[in-house]
Amino acid sequence: MDDVDERIVSLLREDGRRSYAAIGREVGLSTAAVKRRVERLEAIGVIQGYTAMVDRGKLGQELQAFIDLRFAGTARMEDIWKAADDVTPVVAAYSVAGDLDAVLHVRVRDMAHLQEVLAHLRNKPEVTGTRTRIILEARNHE
Known part of the structure; x- marks a missing residue:
């Protein structure tokens, strides 16, 4: 994991529904590059799933x-x-x-x-x- 991966994980933790395009604008990558990184983070188990936060x-x-x-x-x-x-x-x-x-x-x-x-x-x-x-x-x- 590099600094960009850590920033992507942080952004997804803030809002798991954030689009790849929105993340890309934040970290300076294309939508496709963010998608590949997220898929890799899921494959290696860094991102284990997504959930709804309930009050x-x-x-x-x-x-x-x-x-x-x-x-x-x-x-x-x-x-x-x-x-x-x-x-x-x-x-x-x-x-x-x-x-x-x-x-x-x-x-x-x-x-x-x-x-x-x-x-x-x-x-x-x-x-x-x-x-x-x-x-x-x-x-x-x-």
Whole structure:
């Protein structure tokens, strides 16, 4: 990857629907050259896909929290996803080092919904403990 590739990736991260022509104007390349570079970045796995950014608050999921999980034994990412698989409010799951095994980022409607999610997770036989932190304010850099 060179500086132009990095700029293309940055522009696509800002707006994944930006046209090759618009990107070309920004980086000083033709539309065809940008298309070839994007296809190469996709082929080598730098660009892994495109997605829509959703304002979950407008969907009624205004409360965010981090739920720390402890597992019986060793927890691999597959174990974490298995525990969280049927918990639809999970935005992301992280395997972490330290006294915890995993952290789930959840978005829920309200405190009652959060309590339901916690009860569901606590009923999983592999989950031996939880700790919850409610997010007061967030800003994403990605």
